[in-house]
Amino acid sequence: MPASVLVVGGGVAGFAAVRELRRRGYAGELTLVEPQGQPYDRPPLSKEFLTGETDAHRLLFAPPAWFAEHRVRLVARRAERLELDDAAARPRVVLDDGAVLTADAVVLSPGGRPRPLAVPGGDHADVAVLRTRADAERIAARLHLGARVTVIGGGFTGAEVASAARAALAEVTLVSASAAPALTAVGPALAERLHAMHAAHGVDVVEGAVTRIDHHDADAPEADAPHRVHVALVDGTEASVAADLVVAAVGIVPDTALAEAAGLAVDGGILVDEAGRTSHPAVFAAGDAVRRRTAEGAAAAPADPARHWEPAMHGGADVAAALLGEEVPGCGAPWFWSDRHGVHVEGVGSMIPAPGGRIVDRSVRGTVVASFALDAEGRMTGAAAVDDPTAVRAARRIVDRGLLVDPERLADPDVPVRALLRG
Numbered sequence: 001m002p003a004s005v006l007v008v009g010g011g012v013a014g015f016a017a018v019r020e021l022r023r024r025g026y027a028g029e030l031t032l033v034e035p036q037g038q039p040y041d042r043p044p045l046s047k048e049f050l051t052g053e054t055d056a057h058r059l060l061f062a063p064p065a066w067f068a069e070h071r072v073r074l075v076a077r078r079a080e081r082l083e084l085d086d087a088a089a090r091p092r093v094v095l096d097d098g099a100v101l102t103a104d105a106v107v108l109s110p111g112g113r114p115r116p117l118a119v120p121g122g123d124h125a126d127v128a129v130l131r132t133r134a135d136a137e138r139i140a141a142r143l144h145l146g147a148r149v150t151v152i153g154g155g156f157t158g159a160e161v162a163s164a165a166r167a168a169l170a171e172v173t174l175v176s177a178s179a180a181p182a183l184t185a186v187g188p189a190l191a192e193r194l195h196a197m198h199a200a201h202g203v204d205v206v207e208g209a210v211t212r213i214d215h216h217d218a219d220a221p222e223a224d225a226p227h228r229v230h231v232a233l234v235d236g237t238e239a240s241v242a243a244d245l246v247v248a249a250v251g252i253v254p255d256t257a258l259a260e261a262a263g264l265a266v267d268g269g270i271l272v273d274e275a276g277r278t279s280h281p282a283v284f285a286a287g288d289a290v291r292r293r294t295a296e297g298a299a300a301a302p303a304d305p306a307r308h309w310e311p312a313m314h315g316g317a318d319v320a321a322a323l324l325g326e327e328v329p330g331c332g333a334p335w336f337w338s339d340r341h342g343v344h345v346e347g348v349g350s351m352i353p354a355p356g357g358r359i360v361d362r363s364v365r366g367t368v369v370a371s372f373a374l375d376a377e378g379r380m381t382g383a384a385a386v387d388d389p390t391a392v393r394a395a396r397r398i399v400d401r402g403l404l405v406d407p408e409r410l411a412d413p414d415v416p417v418r419a420l421l422r423g
């Protein structure tokens with residue numbers, strides 16, 4: 001067991017690692033390096049925090065006193081470098097003030113960064129992104145009645161920002177490259193239904209790819225808006241949208257810089273096994289920054305795994321167990337949730353049907369309320385539902401147990417999903 005553990009990154013993965021180490025009775029030295037100070041949660045940033053229904057204090061994972069009570073040293077600095085001389089030496093972490101910290105084991109949980117919008121003008125400082133509390137504060141301050149807000153990207157974050165902006169009575173345009181952007185997460189029918197909600201809630205949905213963003217000095221006489229977003233529409237024509245605020249939500253890239261520079265195996269994420277072990281015996285990793293490797297050490301499919309809160313949290317907790325030499329609990333099929341325009345979406349497992357598999361939809365009065373992915377043998381591999389967490393909870397148990405299900409009963413809204421647990 002390591003006498004000291006240093007965790008880099010205090011998002012949900014890093015905080016879960018620290019909390020779980022203490023919960024399991026770890027009595028060694030514990031340090032958490034987090035440049036933003038007190039660790040806080042991210043999902044509310046695109047929801048209640050944007051709409052003003054929650055505040056910064058309620059985002060915190062734990063009250064400030066928790067860290068002293070649990071003897072966790074919180075270092076509000078950025079880790080600049082991880083130094084690993086050889087497998088026998090203790091890892092060293094160099095901070096942005098030049099200080100050097102050493103520990104017997106290091107956990108990397110630096111999360112991800114917003115994927116850059118790779119078009120001319122896309123990297124302008126005025127193009128907002130949403131990853132941190134400061135990002136959310138910047139966006140929230142500009143959501144108000146009549147503000148022209150263009151959101152680029154129709155995935156979960158983009159959809160939530162568009163929804164929050166409408167709630168603030170802004171004039172919202174959503175640019176999406178697809179008519180069903182959440183397809184791989186919830187299946188085609190629910191993805192279409194969810195995407196259609198934008199138009200129903202007054203969002204102007206533009207289908208196409210952004211080609212350029214022009215930025216104007218607000219006082220320039222020819223400028224009708226500070227920003228103009230140019231879009232190549234799917235029908236082959238072009239459009240441009242005037243905006244007071246542009247938010248780019250086109251995905252995230254795992255933050256692998258520290259790991260890569262230290263010589264750890266990286267391929268679309270820091271490569272880890274099921275316990276969060278990297279290619280160096282004293283370094284573990286968890287959360288959005290990682291990607292699972294196969295037993296042979298190569299990156300496992302998919303190339304760009306979905307990155308969600310609960311798998312990140314379990315990843316941190318798993319690392320804690322592994323550090324103590326205890327059995328790693330794991331979390332089964334990955335689960336996520338999202339909210340938009342007053343509805344709650346949950347999903348579990350993979351909604352990309354396996355070869356020979358299929359998607360089964362469950363509808364109520366012509367509206368799809370849940371979808372399930374089955375493999376070629378009829379085993380459920382994924383599920384998603386709108387406003388029905390109970391169904392997803394039951395589906396999760398079915399997926400985790402690898403149960404065969406009857407597609408007809410699955411499609412029948414009068415059969416509770418939990419009834420299928422009994423076969």
Ligand SMILES: Cc1cc2nc3c(=O)[nH]c(=O)nc-3n(C[C@H](O)[C@H](O)[C@H](O)COP(=O)(O)OP(=O)(O)OC[C@H]3O[C@@H](n4cnc5c(N)ncnc54)[C@H](O)[C@@H]3O)c2cc1C
Nearest residue numbers: 009011012013042043078079110111287288308309312336
């Ligand atoms: C706006 C938003 C809304 C979301 N909504 C949902 C949702 O509804 N449902 C869902 O399932 N998932 C949601 N997610 C995804 C979920 O929040 C992430 O999967 C989760 O936060 C990943 O946790 P993490 O600890 O790996 O990374 P992060 O939460 O990104 O934390 C990483 C931390 O590491 C720190 N760090 C980075 N580099 C360094 C360094 N060099 N030195 C020290 N510290 C460093 C950062 O400051 C950061 O605090 C959302 C994400 C965002 C951004």
